[in-house]
Amino acid sequence: MGKIHVLDRHVAELIAAGEVVERPSSVVKELVENAIDAGSTAITVEIKNGGIEYIRVSDNGCGIAREDVPKAFLRHATSKVKAENDLESIATLGFRGEALASICAVSHVEILTCSEGEALGTKYSISGGEEESLTDAGCPKGTTIIVRNIFYNVPARMKFLKKDVTEANAVANVLDKIALSHPEIAVTFIRDGKQTLHTAGDGKLLSSIYTVYGREFANGLIPVDYSLEGVAVRGYVSSPQNARPNRNMQNFFINGRFVKSRTAMAAIEEACKGSVMTGKFPACVLHISLSCQAVDVNVHPAKIEVRFIQERPVFDALYHAVKSALLSGDQPKQVSLKPRDMTRSARPSNPFEFEQTCKSKFASKQEPANPLHVNHQPSLKEAAPAALEKKEDCQPQISIPKTHAFQNYVADGVNPFDLYKGRLQVSQSFIPAADANTEKKAQTAQQPKPQPVVSKETDSAPEDGKRAFTEPFEGSSTKFIGEAFRTYIIMERGEDELVFIDKHAAHERILYEKLKAEKGAGAMQYLLEPITVALNKLEYDAALQNAKAFLEAGFEIEDFGTGNILVRSAPQYLEHSDIASIVMEMAGYLLEHKNDIYAEQMDWIYHNVACRAAVKAGNINHPQELIALAERLEADPALRYCPHGRPVQIVIKKREIEKQFGRV
Template identity: 55%
Template sequence: MGKINVLDKHIADLIAAGEVVERPASAIKELIENSIDAGATAVTVEIRNGGVTYLRVTDNGCGIAREDVPVAFLSHATSKIAGKDDLRAIGTLGFRGEALASIAAVARVEMLTRTADELAGTRYGIEGGREQYCEDAGCAEGTTIVVRDLFYNTPARMKFLKKDITEGNAVAAVVDKEALAHPEVSFRFLRDGRETLRTPGDGNLKSAVYAVFGREFTESLIPLDYELNGVKAFGFISSPAAARPNRSMQNFFINGRYVKTRTAMVALEEAFKGSLMVGKVPACVLHLTVPLEAVDVNVHPSKIEVRFLNERPIFDAVYHGVKAALNVGDKPHILKLADSAVQPKKRETPPMQMRFSAPLPKQKTEPEKPVHIVPTVREQPIPTVPKAVPAMSFHAAVKAPDIEFSEEEPAAKPLKPSQPPVSEKSEKVPEPEPQYTAEPEPAVPEEKPERLIGEAFGTYILLERGDDIIFVDKHAAHERLLYEKLKAQSGESDRQLLLEPVSVTLSKDEYSAVLESLDICAKAGFEIEDFGMGTVLVRTAPMILGGNGVAEAVMEIAGYLASNKTDLTTEKVDWLYHNIACRAAVKAGDPASSRELIDLVHRAEREGVRYCPHGRPVFFILTRKELERQFGRIQ
């Protein structure tokens, strides 16, 4: 007896439906695209419980004739293509004829539709691929499709669905993309009875961007309109100052279809090279109009991936279009001063003399309490009392004078016991070694004389100790120290209440991931609350961040949480500690005093720091013997 069986049609439909309908968002996408292909100018989407129990799409398109309604739910039934030649230039969003059949195979579906020349509409019901009724009904021109109990007959797929809030955010992301792809269509999105999106449908892309992402994101955009070699690029790119830590806000559209294209993405980022900080990427809402025969959208059932006949025209149009837009729209930021700063009040006393400037003429009328002005180097009288010089950077090119006079006290001061008088015969006052004013620190375990040599490339500390030279990466050492401190606090990290909450606009996937991980963010010191429409408010942040870069830190955290689909809570918290420590640590090139550099080395030694949280070494030692061997002094 043969082992190969022909599957029942119903089972085959269930298998095929899994390729098109993966989750409620997939069904919404297919239904919206059908509405747009039908010429709709207004589309309303409503979901309940993330779209699992109820979703509805209503449009004012051309509708479906009574005799075509049952046929529309058959597999591979479509009005958009007729032969194989039509596949060479697909101009519609849908073309396979699988959407309605796939949705009807795994849900309870009801359709209400009417064309312009029909007096009565049609009400049609189908469950699990089996027709239930087809009757007259009163309805407006257009089509309404209601889908209930998605995957009710496929429990294996049902158990892989996420929480309602996650599925709902995925639907919201689809509606956002369709609204950006078709600004000429007015979209309305209802979620559990509450309207969360409404676009004007006036054909202005900026209006759609404003409705989807809000004012803050829209104000940071630069318009782009460029055409080259038959490819037209138009839309908006973010200014370099508004760059983001990940690509979640890069939106590309080919002939009105949202797609993921590496060609356009690389062209965009190449055009921004030299204008962005390392680790930042631009955001965009970029439309490309390409000849239909030059692009193939029949690559994947989701129709998000496309292939180009020739990628060079696409790359060139995006690259040169972005360059041209940056040249025109990337204007320098102008700092607006307050009125009091622009027009300072007149001072009753003469202004303070600037250092290294010519002496001011003596005023006839002296104030009641004269101000002792710091003299310039040329004006300094013979010093009578040497004072300790503040700690200076080891790489300073010019030494400051050994003394200075206070503005509040006369130059002559009583000698301190630790300061011996200076002989009048002294030709030169010896410069004291750099000294601390802070409290003495514990002695270094290894009792060897040490001397700070300096700092190489603004990054590496060089400390001479005995016969060794210690090289320390200051950023890596500081980052590890902060990371260990955060881990030791274990969720009770010092946090600060922000003077004003920081609003952060996220993609819908990131937005959903953050809302699902509020407890994890709280362990890292971030108090975040939902502000709606893809925006969150940050009210508290870790103290070590100092209030700077809060929005960028939350963006990075959101991107990580969205990409990390597993529920490894410990791993997520550990990554958050890494991120915060890296942001708060001193950076390469940041100025630091000699005291700070030495203190950082001693702290790293006391705590046994060897590697940064990313695994890079913190220090290494070059012995005198090895150095002399390099110079040929010894063998």
């Protein structure tokens, strides 16, 4: 007996439906695209319980004639393609005639529709591919489709759906793309009874971007408008200063359709070379218009992947469009002070130059200097009276750029500002020539006695703020020699070894171990002004679902609505300017590695934070900072490798050096 047999119609439809309907967001995408093809100017989407139990899509389009309603739910029934030649110039978003048939095969569907000129509308119900009823109904022009209990008859697919909040955010992500692809359409999204998205539908792309991604993102964009060889590119690209740690905010639309294109990604990243830092990626919302015959969208049922007949014209148009936009937008930044900043001293160009700020300035309730580096941050109400009590004491008013992160192993209670005061007493051999004049100016001011930036475990510094750098460490025969290439600490150990320490690798390993041991508790520092971070809906969902992981890394985050999260605290080791970027990286990583075990996720996060916070090769460091770092390594021989596996230090024997000089 033969083994091959024809599948039952119902089974065949369930298999076919699996290609189109993967999750509730797939249903929303297909229904909204049909609404756009119907000429709608306003579309409303409502979901409940992530869209698993209830989806409603309403539009004000042309509607469907009564006699066409049952046919619309048949497989391969469509009004958009009639002949083979039509496939070569597809201008609509849908054309396969599979969406409604696939949706009704795995759910309960009800449609209310009324076309132009009809006195009554039509109500039609179908479940599991089987027609239930067809009746007249009163309804406005347009179409409303309600989908209930998706995958009710396919338990194997139902168990693969995610939590309600995850599925709802996937729907929100789809609608974000729809809103950006068609700014002329007013898109409204209602989630469990609460409206979370509403675009104006005024045809202005920037207005839609502002609504979808927020003010911070929209303000960092540069307009793009360019045409080349029949390919037109318009939209916006982020300025180099607002580049992101991943490609999740790159949006490409070809003839009004959201697509993922390696050609487009490669073109804009090539255009940004030399402008955007390595490891960063430009964000963009770019509309690409070209002939329908030049692009094939009939690649996959989801219609996200496309093929170009000729990729070079598309690449060139995108490259030159973004390149010219960056050149025109790369003007000197105009800085405007906020009203509350008008009473603050101007930030010095060099950390050694500062003004003396006395009682009169404290009386204006000025913010305390360097608020991010102290262990205890008094409120402004506490800080101002304390300053007024010291009538004769004038504190230097300076916003110190934290270029070094050695506070991590500095003794508790030592103000990092002392680091800069201590530098005023360093010998000229440790100060760059460019800072010589600054050094002399700073020494003319009456300063409190500088305090050494050393660990409790290290030797006390001499009274003049310096230590005898060639003295052996306490209880050790190791001596500090100097620093090579602003990267490697040189130590002499005993009488027969030279030790070279990679200061970045060493500091990174120390911070990694500290973060891991404290689980964020000791490293966390509250920010005077919380930072708003814009994410796409999927990253946003990943960040909020992993708030515990952020907290264990020293970040306190909370929901700020519409794809934004608020960062209220961060590890004290980090530069303030790095916080938003690191949060974006963490959200992107947690999204892409959501199936990894928690310990592996945390290990990556600790690695990343430690690497970003550690002192960098090329930084100018005080010799005492280098000594403190070397002593920390000397005290713990287990710190042999950085978190990435690179050696922290190497040892060269005296005999090897003598061989090179022919002494042995």
